[in-house]
Amino acid sequence: MAKPRATLGIDLHLEPAGPGLRRGLTDALREAVRTGRLTPGVRLPSSRSLATDLGIARNTVAESYADLVAEGWLTARQGSGTRVADRTVPPPPDPPAPRRREPVRAAHSLVAGAPDLASFPRADWLKATRRALTAAPNDALGYGDPRGRVELRTALADYLSRARGVRADPDRIMICAGFAQGLRLLAEVFHTRGLRTLAVESYGLDVHWDLVERAGLRTLPLPFDAHGTLPQALDSRPGRAAGRTLGAGLAATRAVLLTAAHQFPLGDALRPAHRAAVVDWARRTGGLILEDDYDGEFRYDRQPVGALQGLDPDHVVHLGTASKSLAPGLRLAWMVLPASLVPEVAEYAGGPTTGVLEQLTLAEFLTSGAYDRHVRAARLRYRRRRDDLIAAVTTHAPDVRATGIAAGLHALLRLPPGTEQSVVRAAHWHGVAVHGLSRYRHPAAADPHFDALVVGYGTPPDHAWKGTLEALCKALP
Amino acid sequence: MAKPRATLGIDLHLEPAGPGLRRGLTDALREAVRTGRLTPGVRLPSSRSLATDLGIARNTVAESYADLVAEGWLTARQGSGTRVADRTVPPPPDPPAPRRREPVRAAHSLVAGAPDLASFPRADWLKATRRALTAAPNDALGYGDPRGRVELRTALADYLSRARGVRADPDRIMICAGFAQGLRLLAEVFHTRGLRTLAVESYGLDVHWDLVERAGLRTLPLPFDAHGTLPQALDSRPGRAAGRTLGAGLAATRAVLLTAAHQFPLGDALRPAHRAAVVDWARRTGGLILEDDYDGEFRYDRQPVGALQGLDPDHVVHLGTASKSLAPGLRLAWMVLPASLVPEVAEYAGGPTTGVLEQLTLAEFLTSGAYDRHVRAARLRYRRRRDDLIAAVTTHAPDVRATGIAAGLHALLRLPPGTEQSVVRAAHWHGVAVHGLSRYRHPAAADPHFDALVVGYGTPPDHAWKGTLEALCKALP
Numbered sequence: 001m002a003k004p005r006a007t008l009g010i011d012l013h014l015e016p017a018g019p020g021l022r023r024g025l026t027d028a029l030r031e032a033v034r035t036g037r038l039t040p041g042v043r044l045p046s047s048r049s050l051a052t053d054l055g056i057a058r059n060t061v062a063e064s065y066a067d068l069v070a071e072g073w074l075t076a077r078q079g080s081g082t083r084v085a086d087r088t089v090p091p092p093p094d095p096p097a098p099r100r101r102e103p104v105r106a107a108h109s110l111v112a113g114a115p116d117l118a119s120f121p122r123a124d125w126l127k128a129t130r131r132a133l134t135a136a137p138n139d140a141l142g143y144g145d146p147r148g149r150v151e152l153r154t155a156l157a158d159y160l161s162r163a164r165g166v167r168a169d170p171d172r173i174m175i176c177a178g179f180a181q182g183l184r185l186l187a188e189v190f191h192t193r194g195l196r197t198l199a200v201e202s203y204g205l206d207v208h209w210d211l212v213e214r215a216g217l218r219t220l221p222l223p224f225d226a227h228g229t230l231p232q233a234l235d236s237r238p239g240r241a242a243g244r245t246l247g248a249g250l251a252a253t254r255a256v257l258l259t260a261a262h263q264f265p266l267g268d269a270l271r272p273a274h275r276a277a278v279v280d281w282a283r284r285t286g287g288l289i290l291e292d293d294y295d296g297e298f299r300y301d302r303q304p305v306g307a308l309q310g311l312d313p314d315h316v317v318h319l320g321t322a323s324k325s326l327a328p329g330l331r332l333a334w335m336v337l338p339a340s341l342v343p344e345v346a347e348y349a350g351g352p353t354t355g356v357l358e359q360l361t362l363a364e365f366l367t368s369g370a371y372d373r374h375v376r377a378a379r380l381r382y383r384r385r386r387d388d389l390i391a392a393v394t395t396h397a398p399d400v401r402a403t404g405i406a407a408g409l410h411a412l413l414r415l416p417p418g419t420e421q422s423v424v425r426a427a428h429w430h431g432v433a434v435h436g437l438s439r440y441r442h443p444a445a446a447d448p449h450f451d452a453l454v455v456g457y458g459t460p461p462d463h464a465w466k467g468t469l470e471a472l473c474k475a476l477p
Numbered sequence: 478m479a480k481p482r483a484t485l486g487i488d489l490h491l492e493p494a495g496p497g498l499r500r501g502l503t504d505a506l507r508e509a510v511r512t513g514r515l516t517p518g519v520r521l522p523s524s525r526s527l528a529t530d531l532g533i534a535r536n537t538v539a540e541s542y543a544d545l546v547a548e549g550w551l552t553a554r555q556g557s558g559t560r561v562a563d564r565t566v567p568p569p570p571d572p573p574a575p576r577r578r579e580p581v582r583a584a585h586s587l588v589a590g591a592p593d594l595a596s597f598p599r600a601d602w603l604k605a606t607r608r609a610l611t612a613a614p615n616d617a618l619g620y621g622d623p624r625g626r627v628e629l630r631t632a633l634a635d636y637l638s639r640a641r642g643v644r645a646d647p648d649r650i651m652i653c654a655g656f657a658q659g660l661r662l663l664a665e666v667f668h669t670r671g672l673r674t675l676a677v678e679s680y681g682l683d684v685h686w687d688l689v690e691r692a693g694l695r696t697l698p699l700p701f702d703a704h705g706t707l708p709q710a711l712d713s714r715p716g717r718a719a720g721r722t723l724g725a726g727l728a729a730t731r732a733v734l735l736t737a738a739h740q741f742p743l744g745d746a747l748r749p750a751h752r753a754a755v756v757d758w759a760r761r762t763g764g765l766i767l768e769d770d771y772d773g774e775f776r777y778d779r780q781p782v783g784a785l786q787g788l789d790p791d792h793v794v795h796l797g798t799a800s801k802s803l804a805p806g807l808r809l810a811w812m813v814l815p816a817s818l819v820p821e822v823a824e825y826a827g828g829p830t831t832g833v834l835e836q837l838t839l840a841e842f843l844t845s846g847a848y849d850r851h852v853r854a855a856r857l858r859y860r861r862r863r864d865d866l867i868a869a870v871t872t873h874a875p876d877v878r879a880t881g882i883a884a885g886l887h888a889l890l891r892l893p894p895g896t897e898q899s900v901v902r903a904a905h906w907h908g909v910a911v912h913g914l915s916r917y918r919h920p921a922a923a924d925p926h927f928d929a930l931v932v933g934y935g936t937p938p939d940h941a942w943k944g945t946l947e948a949l950c951k952a953l954p
Contacts, residue, residue, distance in 0.1 A: 023780065030642060030783070063779075070749045071642060071783040072756060085753070117615040125834075126610050133603050138594040138938065141804035165507060165548065177654055180827050188691070207827055214665070214825070272547045276562065279549065302540075303500065306507070306548040327618035329833035348691070350657050350684055356806035357602075358832045461615065 021056060026064045033073045033084050040086035044074065047082075107431035108468035112265060112410035112456030113205075113328075119378065119462070120327045124370045125361065131368075132360035140356050146349040147342075148175025148334075149356055152363040156334055159366050160320065164296050165306030167313045168336045174345055177331040177354040179294065179321045183208060183257075186290060186317065186335070187215035189344045190255055197249055199256040201229045202445035203266055208257070209442065220249045221442035222256070228268035231256065231278040234287070256282075257290040260308045264294065265440045265454040267404020267412045269305055279308065282315035288338070289316045295324045295408035297375050300383040304407075314338045322362060324409060324458070325375055332362055382409055385457045385465060392469050397476035400453075409458030412437070419477055420451035426475035427453075432468060498533060503541045510550045510561050517563035521551065524559075584908035585945035589742060589887035589933030590682075590805075596855065596939070597804045601847045602838065608845075609837035617833050623826040624819075625652025625811075626833055629840040633811055636843050637797065641773050642783030644790045645813045651822055654808040654831040656771065656798045660685055660734075663767060663794065663812070664692035666821045667732055674726055676733035678706050679922035680743055685734070686919065697726045698919040699733070705745035708733065708755040711764070733759075734767040737785045741771065742917045742931040744881020744889045746782055756785065759792035765815070766793045772801045772885035774852050777860040781884075791815045799839060801886060801935070802852055809839055859886055862934045862942060869946050874953035877930075886935025889914070896954055897928035903952035904930075909945060 032038040044050070047065055051058040065082050068074040075085045140149060147153060153170035160166035176182035187198070198212050202221040209219045223230045233250050256278065260270040270278070282289050291308045299305075309318035313336070321333035331354055337345060352359075365371045389411055393400050401414045415423055420436040427434045437452035460468045509515040521527070524542055528535040542559050545551040552562045617626060624630060630647035637643035653659035664675065675689050679698040686696045700707045710727050733755065737747040747755070759766050768785045776782075786795035790813070798810035808831055814822060829836075842848045866888055870877050878891045892900055897913040904911045914929035937945045 026780070030787075034644070034787075067780060067782070070746075070752070072749065072752050072785070072788040075753075114619050117618040120615070120618050122610055126607060129606055129610075130603055133599055133606075138597070141594040141597050141806035142591050143800075143805045167511070177830055177832075178828060181830070184827075192691075211827055214669075269547075272549065275547075275549045276552075303503070303544060305544070308549075310507075310511070311549045323620075328620045329618040329829070331829060331832045350661075350688055351655060352806070352808060353654055353658070355654075355808045355832050355835045358835060 022060045022064050022067075025054075025056075025060065026067050029064065029068055030071070030073055033068075038084045040084050042084045043080070044082045044084070108433070108464055108471060109459050110427075110432055110434040110455050110457065110468060110472060111459060112435070112454050113459075114456065115324050115327065115378065115409060115458045116381070116461055117327055117329075119381065121370065121374050124374070125326075125365065128364040128368065128370060129357065129361045132364045133357060135364075136356070136360055140360065144352050144356065146346040146351050146353070147171075147173065148352055148354070149359045149363065152359045152366075153334075155363040155366040156320075159371070160307070160318070160334075160336065164293065164304070164318075164320070165310040166318050166336055167310055168318075172313075172337050172339060172342055174335045174337060174342070174349070175352070175354060175359055176333050176335060176349075178323065178328070179292065179319055179333045180208065180211060181331075181353060182319055182333055182335045183290070184211050184215060185345055185348050186341075187212045187217055188348055189341065190288075191216040192344075195254055197253045197255075199231075199234060199250055199253045200442065201258065201263060201266075202442050202447060203437065203440045204257075204259070204264060204442065205440065212257075218249070219442065219444075220253060221445045222250065223447050224266070225447075228263050228266060228270060229258065229274070231258070231270070231274050231281070234278070234281050253287075254285060255288045255290065257292060258308070259292045259294065261291075261293055261296050261305050262299075262405065262407045264292075264408075265410060265412060265437065267408070267410070269405050269407075270308075275308060275311070279311045279315065283312060287315065291316050291318050293318060293320045296320065297325050298379055298382055298409060299405070299407040300379070300386060301406040309336060314340070317341070325371070325378070326362075330358055330362070332358060381462070382458055386411060388465070388469060389455065389457050392473050393476065396473040400476050403452075410454055410456045413453040413455055413476070415451040415453060416477055417451055420453070423453060423475055423477065427472060430471040430474050432471045432475065434472065499537045499541050499544075502531075502533075502537065503544050506541065506545055507548070507550055510545075515561045517561050519561045520557070521559045521561070585910070585941055585948060586936050587904075587909055587911040587932050587934065587945060587949060588936060589912070589931050590936075591933065592801050592804065592855065592886060592935045593858070593938055594804055594806075596858065598847065598851050601851070602803075602842065605841040605845065605847060606834065606838045609841045610834060612841075613833070613837055617837065621829050621833065623823040623828050623830070624648075624650065625829055625831070626836045626840065629836040629843075630811075632840040632843040633797075636848070637784070637795070637811075637813065641770065641781070641795075641797070642787040643795050643813055644787055645795075649790075649814050649816060649819055651812045651814060651819070651826070652829070652831060652836055653810050653812060653826075655800065655805070656769065656796055656810045657685060657688060658808075658830060659796055659810055659812045660767070661688050661692060662822055662825050663818075664689045664694055665825055666818065667765075668693040669821075672731055674730045674732075676708075676711060676727055676730045677919065678735065678740060678743075679919050679924060680914065680917045681734075681736070681741060681919065682917065689734075695726070696919065696921075697730060698922045699727065700924050701743070702924075705740050705743060705747060706735065706751070708735070708747070708751050708758070711755070711758050730764075731762060732765045732767065734769060735785070736769045736771065738768075738770055738773045738782050739776075739882065739884045741769070741885075742887060742889060742914065744885070744887070746882050746884075747785075752785060752788070756788045756792065760789060764792065768793050768795050770795060770797045773797065774802050775856055775859060775886060776882070776884040777856070777863060778883040786813060791817070794818070802848070802855065803839075807835055807839070809835060858939070859935055863888060865942070865946060866932065866934050869950050870953065873950040877953050880929075887931055887933045890930040890932055890953070892928040892930060893954055894928055897930070900930060900952055900954065904949060907948040907951050909948045909952065911949065 047061040048058050051061045069076050074082050076082045153173040157168040157170045160168045197220050198217045199222055200219045202224050212219050223233050307318050309316040318336040322330050390402050399416050402411050404412045424436045435454050524538040525535050528538045546553050551559050553559045630650040634645040634647045637645045674697050675694045676699055677696045679701050689696050700710050773781055784795050786793040795813040799807050867879050876893050879888050880891055881889045901913045912931050
């Protein structure tokens with residue numbers, strides 16, 4: 001092609017003819033303006049003269065100029081020709097990296113919250129995807145019910161009733177993109193209903209408290225004792241329980257978030273008397289219990305305690321997730337709602353909150369039995385790890401005591417007073433990322449803190465487990 | 478097995494031994510309480526006597542009772558034996574169905590907003606899923622970057638720069654579960670920054686306005702004329718333009734939502750002078766433009782106008798989606814953010830908002846060229862449909878005029894004054910669901926309404942297209 005350098009001082013790589021020619025010219029001119037080689041105010045050659053220089057049709061150049069005028073790169077004014085617009089700006093600087101969950105990159109991780117991702121059943125999941133995609137009706141691919149696909153809600157109703165004693169009707173199930181998204185929706189609905197506080201456990205996840213607070217609800221921590229959370233504080237008179245202000249706030253609270261089957265991170269199950277008491281409180285006051293059943297599938301020394309929701313589906317929202325049983329990356333969770341909440345929550349969601357193909361795949365995974373098989377295998381694996389952990393601690397660190405029920409993917413290791421921070425640092429020094437209990441403490445918690453380590457024994461892949469455990473033991477006092 | 482009816486009046490189907498035995502007993506007892514066959518307060522037989530009746534070990538019965546006490550179905554008190562707890566309630570009534578997007582179920586749909594779902598490339602998508610799932614590192618399945626997977630952000634940066642003239646850096650891209658979810662995040666961040674209004678177009682989607690209002694921002698409609706939106710009202714002094722109050726609100730607004738490349742539903746592109754003016758406004762006032770580029774891939778009579786974002790990436794948020802180019806059910810959309818917004822938006826998202834496997838599949842789809850192939854084929858199909866529509870209207874309804882640019886998946890049919898409602902009703906009578914323009918009008922819009930039909934010609938499957946078009950023509954005046 002011709003030598004456009006003589007005209008504009010820019011490189012042009014043009015196709016000989018057709019739409020690609022005009023496009024190539026437009027792209028090259030845009031790029032030249034963008035990178036500053038054509039500076040604001042510079043007048044471009046007339047379309048006629050550039051066309052002659054390039055040996056192409058004048059019309060092609062004129063159209064290309066018109067495109068760039070339309071996009072705002074160039075301006076065209078009667079009498080002053082086509083010029084580079086003066087509103088182009090240099091490319092922006094690199095943004096600061098967003099805050100990540102886990103800033104530390106250690107060789108091994110015992111940070112609680114994730115299952116062993118290496119054991120995700122990829123082949124079975126792909127098989128279920130193929131079946132789901134083949135069987136899906138066309139309209140499944142459209143905007144749909146904000147509650148999610150009925151196939152998955154039906155499969156979950158069956159599963160939750162069978163495995164967790166939940167009274168689940170597909171109409172009252174809502175699929176959400178992870179527990180946090182469900183909690184956010186509920187907090188927004190509660191705020192609209194006039195609630196201004198949510199009672200929470202004294203230990204939990206700050207990301208959950210943050211999103212509740214952003215929805216306009218203050219989080220008020222419940223007191224606890226050596227065996228877990230004391231929900232009866234919801235009934236307390238001002239001045240009792242955890243300080244005057246907090247007690248008054250708690251007594252006025254009409255919603256509470258609980259990890260009833262397995263407190264995260266303390267590890268206890270809510271005691272039977274407290275289960276009964278909190279359901280009685282909800283019924284008497286019209287309150288709502290949000291039951292975060294994040295790892296209900298995993299209990300090792302007895303059958304899992306059934307869901308709180310089974311006791312009173314009108315006052316308990318049951319929240320479950322595939323994040324621990326399969327993988328957090330799927331972003332698949334569910335809420336079983338009291339009937340009265342369904343329309344509001346669905347309206348707030350606006351539309352389905354997570355992809356239909358993954359919803360249909362999970363439905364297929366549940367109904368084919370692949371989910372049960374995977375959970376059974378995972379339960380065995382995690383149980384062995386828990387036994388390894390207890391054995392190792394008993395042998396290597398007689399001053400450390402594992403507490404909480406045998407369940408889930410994490411354990412609490414009680415440490416001698418005053419040693420938590422130094423043990424966490426020692427663990428990091430040995431290449432193990434692990435959190436102390438204080439990291440999970442609510443800033444307004446009133447009861448005395450005790451030193452402990454929260455060990456997510458589900459996190460490492462199988463091949464790294466022994467090494468990680470040995471490294472941890474070196475750090476224990 | 479034994480005849481437990483004699484003892485409890487309930488059916489028991491028990492396995493002969495093992496953990497299934499205890500589980501079966503627990504399930505049957507729970508079910509009996511739940512369904513009301515065992516009524517509150519009823520005293521159960523002692524574990525010894527029930528075990529004898531059933532011919533099973535006493536321990537099994539005792540454990541089963543203990544499970545149900547722990548779950549709150551039964552109570553056990555020293556001296557009064559085991560009784561059915563009195564806090565069980567009957568199953569709740571069916572909830573009212575949540576509000577759906579489309580209450581009408583006509584034989585054909587020309588409601589705008591969805592592509593032809595029958596043409597979703599299932600085989601290619603499955604192939605991409607297999608590749609993505611095989612290649613994904615384990616940590617892709619965990620909680621990850623709130624912006625979404627880097628593979629997809631990189632593929633999108635390349636694609637958006639190439640196809641839409643967006644200045645996209647993977648670090649500034651955020652994947653979201655549909656456009657609406659991205660808009661919601663932005664509205665929340667804007668509210669926290671102190672914004673209380675968002676300028677919008679006089680015609681658009683009420684679900685978007687609703688979610689913005691729920692985040693605490695009032696939506697203020699911009700005036701329009703026969704060729705589209707007039708963003709210069711953002712610069713107006715109080716009293717000018719659209720009424721005193723609205724004008725004052727608009728002049729104080731620091732953010733505006735625009736469908737610049739193809740107004741939805743009016744169908745015009747923002748005029749070049751207005752593109753320049755709104756970018757100038759944003760730069761001068763520190764304002765932000767949200768560019769809803771919902772169907773930028775589809776323009777038929779010339780190359781698409783490049784994205785507004787290319788003019789000033791520091792003042793324009795570019796929002797795109799796979800909902801029109803592939804399918805809404807995927808719940809895959811993206812935002813290209815000014816650098817200064819990235820940390821806040823990522824923090825508000827809390828975590829990744831949509832499943833990683835679908836993200837990785839779309840990345841594979843883009844980089845393999847399957848996306849371009851699919852869009853090219855879709856563009857041909859929709860263009861033919863648009864030509865069919867114009868031809869049919871010209872032939873059958875000379876009083877009706879199609880306006881707007883040749884782009885996207887919908888057309889605006891201008892109707893004789895006063896006929897909109899009757900034409901919509903006539904269409905429904907002929908089995909065609911279609912919306913009048915008034916359905917898309919902002920309640921506070923000031924300029925006079927004109928009668929029109931918004932025809933989503935992308936919606937029907939190929940086999941139904943001709944029939945749908947014929948039915949529509951019967952309804953036109």
